[in-house]
Amino acid sequence: MKEYKPKSRLSAQAYINGTLKGDRVILSRAITIIESHLESDKAVAKDVIQAILPHSGNSIRIGITGVPGVGKSTFIEAFGKHLISQGHKVAVLSIDPTSQRSKGSILGDKTRMDELSILENAYIRPSASGNTLGGVANKTGETMLLCEAAGYDVILVETVGVGQSETAVHGMTDFFLLLMLAGAGDELQGIKKGIMEMADMVVINKADGDNIKKSELARLQYQNALHIFPQSESGWTPVVTKASSTKNTGIDVVWDTILKYKHLVTENGYFIKNRNHQKIQWMYTNINDALKHLFYDSKDIKSQLTSLEKDIISSAISPVKAAELLIEKFRESF
Amino acid sequence: MKEYKPKSRLSAQAYINGTLKGDRVILSRAITIIESHLESDKAVAKDVIQAILPHSGNSIRIGITGVPGVGKSTFIEAFGKHLISQGHKVAVLSIDPTSQRSKGSILGDKTRMDELSILENAYIRPSASGNTLGGVANKTGETMLLCEAAGYDVILVETVGVGQSETAVHGMTDFFLLLMLAGAGDELQGIKKGIMEMADMVVINKADGDNIKKSELARLQYQNALHIFPQSESGWTPVVTKASSTKNTGIDVVWDTILKYKHLVTENGYFIKNRNHQKIQWMYTNINDALKHLFYDSKDIKSQLTSLEKDIISSAISPVKAAELLIEKFRESF
Numbered sequence: 001m002k003e004y005k006p007k008s009r010l011s012a013q014a015y016i017n018g019t020l021k022g023d024r025v026i027l028s029r030a031i032t033i034i035e036s037h038l039e040s041d042k043a044v045a046k047d048v049i050q051a052i053l054p055h056s057g058n059s060i061r062i063g064i065t066g067v068p069g070v071g072k073s074t075f076i077e078a079f080g081k082h083l084i085s086q087g088h089k090v091a092v093l094s095i096d097p098t099s100q101r102s103k104g105s106i107l108g109d110k111t112r113m114d115e116l117s118i119l120e121n122a123y124i125r126p127s128a129s130g131n132t133l134g135g136v137a138n139k140t141g142e143t144m145l146l147c148e149a150a151g152y153d154v155i156l157v158e159t160v161g162v163g164q165s166e167t168a169v170h171g172m173t174d175f176f177l178l179l180m181l182a183g184a185g186d187e188l189q190g191i192k193k194g195i196m197e198m199a200d201m202v203v204i205n206k207a208d209g210d211n212i213k214k215s216e217l218a219r220l221q222y223q224n225a226l227h228i229f230p231q232s233e234s235g236w237t238p239v240v241t242k243a244s245s246t247k248n249t250g251i252d253v254v255w256d257t258i259l260k261y262k263h264l265v266t267e268n269g270y271f272i273k274n275r276n277h278q279k280i281q282w283m284y285t286n287i288n289d290a291l292k293h294l295f296y297d298s299k300d301i302k303s304q305l306t307s308l309e310k311d312i313i314s315s316a317i318s319p320v321k322a323a324e325l326l327i328e329k330f331r332e333s334f
Numbered sequence: 335m336k337e338y339k340p341k342s343r344l345s346a347q348a349y350i351n352g353t354l355k356g357d358r359v360i361l362s363r364a365i366t367i368i369e370s371h372l373e374s375d376k377a378v379a380k381d382v383i384q385a386i387l388p389h390s391g392n393s394i395r396i397g398i399t400g401v402p403g404v405g406k407s408t409f410i411e412a413f414g415k416h417l418i419s420q421g422h423k424v425a426v427l428s429i430d431p432t433s434q435r436s437k438g439s440i441l442g443d444k445t446r447m448d449e450l451s452i453l454e455n456a457y458i459r460p461s462a463s464g465n466t467l468g469g470v471a472n473k474t475g476e477t478m479l480l481c482e483a484a485g486y487d488v489i490l491v492e493t494v495g496v497g498q499s500e501t502a503v504h505g506m507t508d509f510f511l512l513l514m515l516a517g518a519g520d521e522l523q524g525i526k527k528g529i530m531e532m533a534d535m536v537v538i539n540k541a542d543g544d545n546i547k548k549s550e551l552a553r554l555q556y557q558n559a560l561h562i563f564p565q566s567e568s569g570w571t572p573v574v575t576k577a578s579s580t581k582n583t584g585i586d587v588v589w590d591t592i593l594k595y596k597h598l599v600t601e602n603g604y605f606i607k608n609r610n611h612q613k614i615q616w617m618y619t620n621i622n623d624a625l626k627h628l629f630y631d632s633k634d635i636k637s638q639l640t641s642l643e644k645d646i647i648s649s650a651i652s653p654v655k656a657a658e659l660l661i662e663k664f665r666e667s668f
């Protein structure tokens with residue numbers, strides 16, 4: 001198959017120079033290369049990443065999650081504007097795991113974050129989620145590195161809190177923030193199990209008007225609940241606050257809390273330890289993904305897998321023996 | 335290397351017949367075969383498992399965890415005696431992840447569960463943990479199948495709550511019970527993150543004497559905390575109770591709660607759905623373990639891994655590129 005080479009591509013060096021200069025147009029085009037599936041783009045992408053790598057990392061990376069309706073974009077807009085008013089350069093990367101299937105996107109609504117997006121020190125970009133957790137890590141992770149090389153010192157990575165991508169985002173950020181609503185005591189708003197325990201901070205959003213009392217109650221409930229969670233390796237005790245993105249209250253507290261966190265984990269060494277751990281894990285995620293591809297994409301395996309699953313369920317074969325049969329087949333195909 | 339064939343081995347058929355008859359001595363010897371690393375034993379073990387497979391599964395499988403000092407053995411003794419008084423046959427499998435390293439074991443103390451162990455309808459066995467999560471799943475999982483085939487209708491799988499084996503045990507049981515102590519609000523007793531969210535039930539143990547009031551307070555705290563957790567797919571809301579294993583109070587409530595759970599998940603179809611899911615996952619765990627062995631045990635890979643990790647940390651190479659290099663090397667070795 002002959003590969004078509006798209007027009008309007010730049011040289012690797014042009015992407016590198018433009019990104020390092022903080023040119024937003026070039027940065028966007030570089031990210032497009034990172035996300036591309038074309039072999040010619042992939043080769044360029046590798047060179048770009050390799051070159052900007054020593055210029056990356058100088059940022060705080062914040063994962064932000066919460067189910068649809070919790071007011072994520074309004075929060076991020078208010079939060080981003082606050083950060084910029086403090087002299088920061090803010091990149092917002094949004095991961096939407098549903099966009100591939102539905103062709104819809106959390107960024108489909110063009111009016112999202114329109115006040116933030118026109119600011120010179122803001123950069124907003126939806127991030128291709130890929131098909132695997134490794135895919136998320138690679139595309140969003142490399143986009144993050146590019147943004148850092150372009151001078152953005154606060155990276156916000158947004159997910160919708162109901163999929164698998166939260167684990168990937170938790171694995172590539174320094175701080176994990178969960179947005180909730182008051183009245184969550186009973187319903188829990190569809191947040192997946194395990195996400196609560198990843199949170200360094202829970203923000204009860206929409207704490208305004210008639211909602212203030214309920215929000216304070218929710219805040220106390222979450223604070224008590226998080227209190228009995230096991231302590232994180234970071235030495236940080238999760239904080240619960242309330243905020244109103246529309247009234248712009250409590251937004252400064254969120255940033256102050258993150259700064260306190262940053263101070264703690266810089267002092268106790270966890271920040272750099274965690275970053276190094278994440279980098280190494282990034283390699284292992286890629287290796288394990290690749291191994292699974294080699295195995296599960298093999299024709300011999302695919303053809304047997306479904307019938308073996310049925311035999312396992314009917315107790316005709318043990319799971320251990322089924323696995324042995326398949327691995328044997330895989331080794332023979334070497 | 336010539337393999338030595340141990341004496342006192344039986345034929346596969348003898349293990350099968352003895353196990354199906356509920357002969358505890360033969361059952362024990364069959365489990366030894368399952369745990370053996372000798373090739374000759376492994377072949378026999380496969381035949382035994384294959385033959386008893388259709389006779390397995392007729393039980394409720396209960397994972398029990400809690401840190402050392404929480405009173406697990408005393409609880410299991412009281413609980414097991416209660417179950418036997420209700421006409422059940424109880425098998426207790428204990429996984430100690432530290433036993434391999436330290437050569438010590440949670441079952442090293444011979445006086446553990448001595449009242450339970452002398453009862454005819456109890457069977458107590460430490461379970462070799464293996465080196466991997468897959469190892470735990472295989473050895474303990476297959477031992478569980480053997481016990482079921484031998485007529486044990488309640489299987490208790492005990493872990494120490496601080497290692498990795500809890501996830502494996504959660505993945506092979508129907509119900510997950512966490513033992514805690516009062517006064518846990520602040521310290522959390524070393525339980526690993528994530529374990530709390532797996533619990534179907536939390537039992538505040540040692541709720542006797544001066545401890546009763548504190549235990550009731552702890553019970554309320556945990557109940558409130560679990561309340562804000564996301565609902566499990568099972569449709570079950572986790573229950574928190576208090577118990578005294580030495581005074582034998584609250585033990586019956588634990589069993590009644592498990593029966594309620596069993597009723598709910600049998601009615602709503604989750605019980606069988608979860609069992610089938612666990613069986614299939616068991617195969618995938620074995621496959622993925624085997625793939626990792628193939629890769630990480632390869633000499634070419636081992637020799638490069640350490641230096642690549644260093645290069646990743648110093649930003650000399652990107653994690654994605656490092657993974658690509660290694661996978662390339664692995665493919666060449668085919």
